[in-house]
Amino acid sequence: MDTENCFHCGNEINKKDEIIFDEKSFCCNGCKTVYEIFSQNDLSCYYDFQAAPGATPQDIQGKYDFLDNEDIVIKLLEFQEDTTHIVSLYIPHIHCSSCIWILENLQKLQQGIITSQVNFPEKKVRVTFHPEQTSLKKIVELLSSIGYEPYISLENFDNGKKDIDRSLIYKIGVAFFCFGNIMLLSFPEYFEVEEYWINEYRGFFRWLIFGISLPSFFYSASGYYVSAYKSIKSGFLNIDIPIALGIVVMFVRSTIDIVFDYGQGFFDSMTGLIFFMLLGKLFQQKTYAFLSFERDYKSYFPIAITKVLADGSETSVQVYDIQKGDRLLIRNQELIPVDGILISEKASIDYSFVTGEAVAIEKKSGDKIYAGGKQVGKIIEMEVLFSVSQSYLTQLWSNDVFQKKVEVKHKTVTDKISRYFTPALLSLAIVSFLFWILIDTNTAFNVFTAILIVACPCALALTAPFTLGNVLRILGKRKFYLKNATVIEQLAQVDTLVFDKTGTITTNKKTAITYEGIPLSEQELKLLNNALRGSNHPLSRRLYDFIPAQAKVNPTHFEEIIGKGIFAEIEGNTIKLGSSQFLKTMTENTHKKTKVHVEINGVYKGSYVFNNQYREGLEQLFFQLAKKYNLVILSGDNDGERKILEKMLPETTTLVFNQKPEEKLQYIENLQKQGKNVMMIGDGLNDSGALAQSNIGISISENVNVFSPACDGILDASQFSAIGFFMQYSKNAMKTIYMSFGLSLTYNLVGLSFAVTGNLSPLVAAIIMPLSTITIVSFVTIMTNLYARNPLLKTKINKHDKYHVL
Structure with missing residues (x-):
């Protein structure tokens, strides 16, 4: 038919x-x-991406009526606001580039869908939609109608589980069964036994071997055929093509041998090849799963949150110590780390971390507020609904909205090698086959198959992700948390380091504070203390801790102007704190020290003077960095401490003061126009623009729950003196990648030299291939851990060397 x-x-x-x-x-x-x-x-x-890429739509009439139940929908949504809902759906049918393309263009198919992002490894699509224009039920029905029916199970949702794909395990099991039995039945052939009964049943055993090989050939190896077919249809030759071709050639050749009684064929080698190839694939999958686990659950942010105790006192706790029912204090510009219920009268929440839109949403007491929001304005209190999910915070931090578009060299190298590797490999296999066919037919087929198998660049493809994944894990243990693996290569390319001063090279914990001006009454100290309570600026936090504890009063109005100061209204009184330019009542005196000026009800009272304490190891760090990098101090403060810094730091360090946030950004931009590759290190508050503009932005964390979505990394303040080590370690990581590239290519060349000369059997090639992957993984693991054992910049700088530099 x-x-x-x-x-x-x-x-x-x-x-x-x-x-x-x-x-x-x-x-x-x-x-x-x-x-x-x-x-x-x-x-x-x-x-155009692929011929017949779709799936047959299923009849879903009435299947998703349960999504009309609001209580069920709320459980499935991971974010819910008046104009924005977000849901992540598991789509089992995601399998190729055409799937990604159509699922990321859902907004063209249905009004109300704002954006959709595909997580290909996890087979998930994250849909952001407007609830008044569409619904979750309509989205699910749309996905089902175009062949991408999601898998929704409230039981799995509650338990945090989803079905595990065991198809690879089944294929390995079938391949092992076939391989083992064929090897057993082939023993008489191996030892060339010439017993009568062996000769009598030789034909039967050969056809039995043929029959046993079929499940392995058609089922276990099916993934290679499908992948090769799709690759050819798309016009791109992937590495599965020579593998599939090698398997098919061995099967056809072995079948011909049995039919014409030339011998038993290579069914033992073929099934062994399939078994060891699948075993290598399983090992690779487990490796990636290991890296994913390390990234999701061990890269927690080194940030703290203020917890309100039962007696009304406040204490700082790490985010992962937060439990359901805890009462939290959230200050201006502070990240909300968990879902909770707002206790305060009202709040203004910026969900740009979640949605990419920096439009504050007004909430009132009793409303639910979501993790990833940022409090804008006066201080609020909330009650925790769920304990913190580190993987969710990592996901928010890695939102595509805030990614910097950079070219990754190691990926470029891998892509180039992959692009030309398969055509070159096929050409070499064919030429070698034609050469040997004139000499020895059996050797020709062995050579052809061995070449196709031994040169598989699996180790080459694995080296970069495994190296960088291990480096991320090691840096995380050293309290340096990077957004993704791409940042490691960017770190290795940096030539200019720009440091903020306050809260970055100075420590908030040891700053000596004195007051100059009209003595403040208890009532005025109370107003001042409560105004400072809502701010996260390093000077504000230090001053809040310095002023004696006062009765808590919530401001009726609170506003913090970045780089200038605070304006608050408390119990009918107005309080202004900040720079002299912000207060407009006086000018800086000739001492030019770091000061916070105070004005209450329009009357200038005086100023708090900060005698900055610089971080331990600052001099040693800068003298070490000055040998390799251009160093810049970029501060919003006055130049009162210029002479101190000039005496402490190398003379090549550029000192720039009185910089507003926008001027810091412009300064970074000018450096980049000069061809500099800039890393900015700041506190994440006044520096957000500069952090975003720089090639790499690093935020220093010192018990403050604030960082910019634009920052590429978070450095625990205790590890400040190790910056030089981290910079060198990133270079060593890239060196390890290129060394492992060389090791992998050397392995391929040596293997090919044996294969081309006919000294390597296909079965041995199949065993060697996963062993090469294990070798590469072991090599990069040993090297990255070896480099990590270097001492953390304990080198002393003697006075003679320092003054010689100056």
């Missing part, structure tokens, strides 16, 4: 069941409907 393939899903259809639409054949009305949807929404180029 004549058959035709469905244009959408590729399934075979009988002519009598064929549906013709737009001169194309479809197997059912569902596939035809999907094609119509794509065509009407100008998305028909979906079919």
Whole structure:
């Protein structure tokens, strides 16, 4: 009977069941409907990625009626506000680039969908939508109608589990069964036993071996055939093509040997090859799963949150110590680390971390507020609903909205090698086969198959992600937390380091504070203390701790102007704190010290003077860094401490003072125009613009729950003196990647030299291939851990060297 393939899903259809639409054949009305949807929404180029990329839509009439229940929907949503809902859906059918493309263009198919992002390894799509224009039920029905039905299970949702794909395990099991039995049945052939009964049943055993090999050939190796076929259809030659070709050639050649009684063939080698190849793939999957686990659960942010105790006192705790029912204090610009209920009368929450939109949302007492929001304005209190999810915070931090677009050299190298590797490998295999076929047929087939197998660049593809994943883990243990692996390569390319002063090279914990001016009454200290309570600026936090504890009063109005100061209204009184320019009542005196000026009810009272304490190891760090990098101190303070810094730091250090936030950004931009690769290190408050503009932005954390979404890394303040080590370690990490590239290519060249000369059997090649992956993984693990054992910058700088530099 004549058959035709469905244009959408590729399934075979009988002519009598064929549906013709737009001169194309479809197997059912569902596939035809999907094609119509794509065509009407100008998305028909979906079919350009791959022939028949879709899935047959399922009949879902009434299946998702339970999504009309608001209580169920709330459990599934991970973010819920008046105009924005976010949900992550598990889509088992995601399998190729066409899937990613269509799922990231859902907004063209349905009004109300704002954005959709695909997580390909986890087969998830994260959909942001407007609840008044569409609903979760409509989105799920849309996905089902175009062949991407999500898997929704409230039981799995509650337990945090989803079905595990065990197909690879099953394939390995079948391949091992076939390989073991064929090896057993082949023993007489191996030892060339010529017993009568062996000769009598030799043909039977050979056909039995042929039969046992079929499950391994058709089922266990099926993934390689599918991948190779799709690769050829898309016009890109991937590494599965030579593997699939090698398996098919061995099967065909072995079958011919049995049919014409030339010998037993290579079924033992073929099934062994399939078994060891799948074993190598399982090892690779486990490796990636290990890296994912390390990243999700060990890269917690080194930030603290203020917890309100039962007696009303406040204490700082690490975010991972927060429990359900705790009462938290959230200051201006502070990140909300967990979902909770607002206790304060009202709040203004910026959800740019979650949505990318920096529009504050007004909330009132009793409303639910979500992790990832940022408090804007006066201090608020909340009650915790769930303990912190580090993986969720990492996900928010890595939001694509805040990613810097950079070229990654190691990926470029891998892509280039992969692009030319397969055509070169196929050419070498064919030329070697033609050469040997004239000499020895058996050797020719062995050489052809061995070349295709031994040169598999799996180790080459694995070296970069495993190296960088291990480096991320090691840096995390050293309290240096990077947004992603790309930052490591960027660190290795930096040539200019720009430091903020206050809260970065100075420590808030040891700053000596004195007061100059009209003595403040108890009432005025109370007003001042409560105004400072809502601020996260390093000087504000230090001054708040310095002033004696006062009765808590919530401001009726609170405003913090970045780089200038604080304006607050408390019990009918107005309080202004900050720079002299902000208060507009006086000018800086000639001493030019770091000061916070105080004005209450329009009357200037005086100023708090900060005698800065610089971080331990600052001099040693800067003298070490000055040998390799251009150093800049970029401060918003006055230049009162210029002479102190000039005496402490290398003379090559550039000192720039009185810089407003926008001027800091412009300064970074000017450096980049000069061809500099700039890393900015700041406190994440006044420096957010500069952090975003720099090639790499690092935020220093010192018990403050604030960092900019634009920062690429968070450094615990206790590790400040180790910055030089981290910079060198990133360079060593890239060196390790390129060394392992060389090791992998050397292995391929040596293996090919044996294969081409006929001295390597296909079975040995199949065993060596996963061993090469293990070798590379072991090498990069040993090297990254070896480099990590270097002492953390304990080198002393004697006075002679320092003054010689100056």
